[in-house]
Amino acid sequence: xxxxxxxxxxxxxxxxxxxxxGLMMLVFIVLSGFSFIKSRGQVTPNTVTFAAHHATDGKxxxxxxxxxxxxxxxxxGAYFAPDLTKEYQNVGPAWLAAFLPSAGSWPTEVAVLTQxxxxxxxxxxxxxxIEDYYQKYPGAKTRVERRGGQNTFMPNLRxxxxxxxxxxxxxxxxxxMNTEGWPPAVKTGPLPARLERLYGRxxxxxxxxAPAPASTGQPTAAAESPAERGAQHVQTFGCTACHSPEDxxxxxxxxRGIYGSQEKLADGTTVTVDDAYIIESILKPTAxxxxxxxxxxxxxxxxxxxxxxxxxxxxxxxxx
Amino acid sequence: MSKPKYQTQRLSLRFFMLMLVLFILQVGLGxxxxxxxxxxxxxxxxxxxxTVRSMHLNLGILWILSGFIGAILFVGPLLSRRELAAPWLxxxxxxxxIVATGWNMFTQVFAMQGIAGWWAGQPWLQEGLEYxxxxxxxxxxxxxxxxxxxxxxxxxxxxxxxxxxxxxxxGIGVVALxxxxxxxxxxxxxxxxxxYFRWFVVHxxxxxxxxxxxxxxxxxxxxxxxxVSVKEVGYAVFWGVVLVWLSGLIGNAHxxxxxxxxxxxxxxxxxxxxxEPLPLVFxxxxxxxxxxxxxxxxxxxxxxxxxxxxxxxEQVGAGILGxxxxxxxxxxxxxxxxxxxxxxxxxxxGTFGMLVIGAAYYAIPVLRTGKAGHFDQRLGKLAFWLxxxxxxxxxxxxxLGGTVQVYIYRTLGLDWFGGDIIPSLSIYKxxxxxxxxxxxxxxxxxxxxxxxxxxxxxxxxxxxxxxAGFKPHAVTGWSRPLSGFEAGxxxxxxxxxxxxxxxNLLSFNLDVVRMQGNPTLPYLLxxxxxxxLFLTTLLFVWRFLASMEARVTAAAASMAAGGPPAVGxxxxxxxxx
Numbered sequence: 067x068x069x070x071x072x073x074x075x076x077x078x079x080x081x082x083x084x085x086x087x088g089l090m091m092l093v094f095i096v097l098s099g100f101s102f103i104k105s106r107g108q109v110t111p112n113t114v115t116f117a118a119h120h121a122t123d124g125k126x127x128x129x130x131x132x133x134x135x136x137x138x139x140x141x142x143g144a145y146f147a148p149d150l151t152k153e154y155q156n157v158g159p160a161w162l163a164a165f166l167p168s169a170g171s172w173p174t175e176v177a178v179l180t181q182x183x184x185x186x187x188x189x190x191x192x193x194x195x196i197e198d199y200y201q202k203y204p205g206a207k208t209r210v211e212r213r214g215g216q217n218t219f220m221p222n223l224r225x226x227x228x229x230x231x232x233x234x235x236x237x238x239x240x241x242x243m244n245t246e247g248w249p250p251a252v253k254t255g256p257l258p259a260r261l262e263r264l265y266g267r268x269x270x271x272x273x274x275x276a277p278a279p280a281s282t283g284q285p286t287a288a289a290e291s292p293a294e295r296g297a298q299h300v301q302t303f304g305c306t307a308c309h310s311p312e313d314x315x316x317x318x319x320x321x322r323g324i325y326g327s328q329e330k331l332a333d334g335t336t337v338t339v340d341d342a343y344i345i346e347s348i349l350k351p352t353a354x355x356x357x358x359x360x361x362x363x364x365x366x367x368x369x370x371x372x373x374x375x376x377x378x379x380x381x382x383x384x385x386x
Numbered sequence: 387m388s389k390p391k392y393q394t395q396r397l398s399l400r401f402f403m404l405m406l407v408l409f410i411l412q413v414g415l416g417x418x419x420x421x422x423x424x425x426x427x428x429x430x431x432x433x434x435x436x437t438v439r440s441m442h443l444n445l446g447i448l449w450i451l452s453g454f455i456g457a458i459l460f461v462g463p464l465l466s467r468r469e470l471a472a473p474w475l476x477x478x479x480x481x482x483x484i485v486a487t488g489w490n491m492f493t494q495v496f497a498m499q500g501i502a503g504w505w506a507g508q509p510w511l512q513e514g515l516e517y518x519x520x521x522x523x524x525x526x527x528x529x530x531x532x533x534x535x536x537x538x539x540x541x542x543x544x545x546x547x548x549x550x551x552x553x554x555x556x557g558i559g560v561v562a563l564x565x566x567x568x569x570x571x572x573x574x575x576x577x578x579x580x581x582y583f584r585w586f587v588v589h590x591x592x593x594x595x596x597x598x599x600x601x602x603x604x605x606x607x608x609x610x611x612x613x614v615s616v617k618e619v620g621y622a623v624f625w626g627v628v629l630v631w632l633s634g635l636i637g638n639a640h641x642x643x644x645x646x647x648x649x650x651x652x653x654x655x656x657x658x659x660x661x662e663p664l665p666l667v668f669x670x671x672x673x674x675x676x677x678x679x680x681x682x683x684x685x686x687x688x689x690x691x692x693x694x695x696x697x698x699x700e701q702v703g704a705g706i707l708g709x710x711x712x713x714x715x716x717x718x719x720x721x722x723x724x725x726x727x728x729x730x731x732x733x734x735x736g737t738f739g740m741l742v743i744g745a746a747y748y749a750i751p752v753l754r755t756g757k758a759g760h761f762d763q764r765l766g767k768l769a770f771w772l773x774x775x776x777x778x779x780x781x782x783x784x785x786l787g788g789t790v791q792v793y794i795y796r797t798l799g800l801d802w803f804g805g806d807i808i809p810s811l812s813i814y815k816x817x818x819x820x821x822x823x824x825x826x827x828x829x830x831x832x833x834x835x836x837x838x839x840x841x842x843x844x845x846x847x848x849x850x851x852x853x854a855g856f857k858p859h860a861v862t863g864w865s866r867p868l869s870g871f872e873a874g875x876x877x878x879x880x881x882x883x884x885x886x887x888x889x890n891l892l893s894f895n896l897d898v899v900r901m902q903g904n905p906t907l908p909y910l911l912x913x914x915x916x917x918x919l920f921l922t923t924l925l926f927v928w929r930f931l932a933s934m935e936a937r938v939t940a941a942a943a944s945m946a947a948g949g950p951p952a953v954g955x956x957x958x959x960x961x962x963x
Contacts, residue, residue, distance in 0.1 A: 083628045090635050101647045122575050129514035132497030135436020140645045141722030144439050148801050149722050219426035219804045221434050248644035252799030254903035260798040263903050
């Protein structure tokens, strides 16, 4: 810099600017230190568990699948899918456990109920019946009513054993985090009123005003044959979220032509798919796992399906 | 074929070519993302949205870095008046950059199987954190690459006591590039702490380091384009850098509002990051001064077009749009919605992308033909307008869609993306794809033009002077030189629209919106603010460039009258110059 008039103020100004910069760095470092001290009481992942799963493992799973590439977490991410920060608090562990394994379809009430039969999940949820669950986690009720059984846009990620539980533990941790009032509380009234405001007319539960993605079909009123009734149960219980009635491998073995076939199990033995095997798979799904499929993903339907219903489902599978 | 002044400047050419390849790939992936937004089942299971997006983000950083390296290698010898140090290391750096990029793209696919490559507590393949998705293997290669760049630049530069402001800017820039990267090299188990350090890398890179390199490169390119001395831009470079740091250092706190860090950041972040546009206004004003005090006609129009685009979009995308969402009271609504990518695309592509394309437009003709402006510049100008309109349109689509999203998602609390949000945004999703397509065409033209430019020296003639078919803007009178007063009016108009956008975000706090759910006011403010801002930006750049053309008119008139050319024109008018 030249010095006009022989008076050179520039070097002094520059020095003062750099000193100011140093001071600001000090302020920043002090504030940062205060942000993470223990006495602030911010929850840390090493203190959060869900059943036998740790939130610290869940965070690794969350990063490994690149969840932030579609979703947002504490508002950061891709804005392509919902923010997950307060998801646990909104829909609860049973809904998440019903949704996450296949993510291909939205859980039905029975699917949530099935998860609630699990002692660990009921304990984490703090309730053991669906009414209380809906009360405590209103988001689950809304979702079941508005979309239960329909297809989702989320790709099927085929989580491995434990990963679903670990993710739930992580979401439990983020839900417990103090995010200083973000996302802002909704103050525009009850859900039906808010839906009406958006669509300009009332929207009945179980529907959306917008065209829904290809639905798996609604159960018909009166089914005659056992196989038809079986197809209805499959619909109600959301079995096809994981089991394709065709050849596609979703999460569990596909059903086309499975009845009477030989399946190789994870322990190396072979089993014939007959009535006894299917009944056992529905009531005690952990007893035998087909080779190449994740272990322990399928919940038990003991107490949810009676013998007659199971027989009807078997009759349905036979037709495929 | 004539030569550039220093032999080793040629090494920059390969980095510019790599930049073009990565650029067009990134834009292509952006188009895939736009289509996946409209049809979420597209490529699901083959290349999921999150994988395509992480590639899009990583390539966006990598091609700009490649352009930065090219530009630094090109100006390094000119600044130092000697050849680059260790050319073999630069060749190695080039190979390392290709390997690292390929590896990065390859490892991103593992996210679909949930494989991060955990070993010794670190994810070695990919880590699924926005902007820094690469795993430790990639991170390490990049760190080595940065170290090589530091070594080359610092060894090439003259002894410390001979450094001018541009030496300091680039020297600090390349060292800080490496230092800040280190904060992203560790897995952090706490989400709040992880976000704290992730923004160290992302924010301090963009607003601390890239910005410094940006200011320095703009400075030296202005020196080269208008043949002024470094002293004339040195003042602007020094104060630009200092202002960036004074505002950006604590300004980083605008990322710490809602990530689990304490509330006091809302005060510090809102206050200091509101100052962040200051250096940008300063830089903006200087490019006006630098371009207008000196009356030489533009020798290399596309290079200046892109540099102007860079400074203007920095003002609009980083400065104004950044300002609108920087207060905790506005950010609470914009955070986590489409309002953010409007700012992101303009600030990142606009500021840094346009700069490195401008640098390439300056350097490539010199490297290939030894002359600065002797090439057909029409394609470059057309490409500029296409990418400029494309990226402004993209930002408009994101911003308006984002405003609708804020209302549905936050005000009405309808969090159903597939059922309520996606259908409501469909028109904006189509607009994103349409303007993305315009941008893609422009990008394709840039790649074609820069890769073929100057390849056949025999066919390259000096542009006709004045160019054939040249007509001043008779109707608009836009061939008048742009006065400082007029430039100030334009800038003020942009900020007025910026304030409307700020009020649009603020208005979501009003009871009439928040309690009664009436979106009229925010929609109205956004509907005026965003289109107004982007239209003013477009017209201003048009006006600025028309005023640059006016010099050609003035020179032609002066020649026709038989008088001496205007001051400073003699050199530019001589075809041998």
